[in-house]
Amino acid sequence: MIGIIVVFPKKENAINIRNLLVRNGVNVTGVATTGAQAMHYADTVDEGIVVCGYKLKDMMYTDLREYLPESFDMLLVASQDKWSDGLVRGVMGLSMPIKVYDLMNTIEMMLTNIDRRRRKRKKQLKNRDPKQQETVRKAKELLMARNNMTEEEAHRYLQKSSMDSGTNMVETAEMVLSIMSE
Structure with a gap:
C-alpha cells in the first residue's frame, strides 16, 4: 500500500496540506509534527511519499530521509534557498509559497514513479526460477519461526536487508539461511 505522510513542525500547516491533498482525491496516511511520528506511520505501509518541511521538531529533513x-x-x-544547493537522493523540492497545481502535479508524478518501480519489482519476482523462489520461501519460514515474524515482516526484513547490503533478495535469503541454520 502506498502511504502519504505529511510532516511539518506546525500542526496547522500539516493539517492544511493534508486537507488540500484529500480535497484533490489523495489518501493521506498520517499527519505528524516530528520525524519520529513520521517513521511510525512509515512502518505501517510498504512504500510512499513524505511531504515535509525543511526542519522538523526533532530532526532535519535529511535525517528523516536517511531513516526512511x-x-x-x-x-x-521549503523556501528555494534551503534546497538550492542540491537535494539529497530520493528528495524532490517545491518552493514556498506552495501552489495547489504544482503540489498536485508533483504528487501525481511521484505516485506514478512509485507505481512504475512496483511493477518493475513484480516483473523481477516473476522472473525468478522455482529454486530461487524456494530459497526465499525457506528464509522467510526460518525468520518467522525463529523471530516470531509474520510472513509480511519476514519479507520486508529480507527486502530491507537486500537493499542495505546491495545484494538481490535471493542472495540475502541464502545468507539468512546459512547464518541461521548453523
Whole structure:
C-alpha cells in the first residue's frame, strides 16, 4: 500500500496540506509534527511519499530521509534557498509559497514513479526460477519461526536487508539461511 505522510513542525500547516491533498482525491496516511511520528506511520505501509518541511521538531529533513526505507520518496516544501544547493537522493523540492497545481502535479508524478518501480519489482519476482523462489520461501519460514515474524515482516526484513547490503533478495535469503541454520 502506498502511504502519504505529511510532516511539518506546525500542526496547522500539516493539517492544511493534508486537507488540500484529500480535497484533490489523495489518501493521506498520517499527519505528524516530528520525524519520529513520521517513521511510525512509515512502518505501517510498504512504500510512499513524505511531504515535509525543511526542519522538523526533532530532526532535519535529511535525517528523516536517511531513516526512511528506500521505498519512500520525499517532497520537501521549503523556501528555494534551503534546497538550492542540491537535494539529497530520493528528495524532490517545491518552493514556498506552495501552489495547489504544482503540489498536485508533483504528487501525481511521484505516485506514478512509485507505481512504475512496483511493477518493475513484480516483473523481477516473476522472473525468478522455482529454486530461487524456494530459497526465499525457506528464509522467510526460518525468520518467522525463529523471530516470531509474520510472513509480511519476514519479507520486508529480507527486502530491507537486500537493499542495505546491495545484494538481490535471493542472495540475502541464502545468507539468512546459512547464518541461521548453523
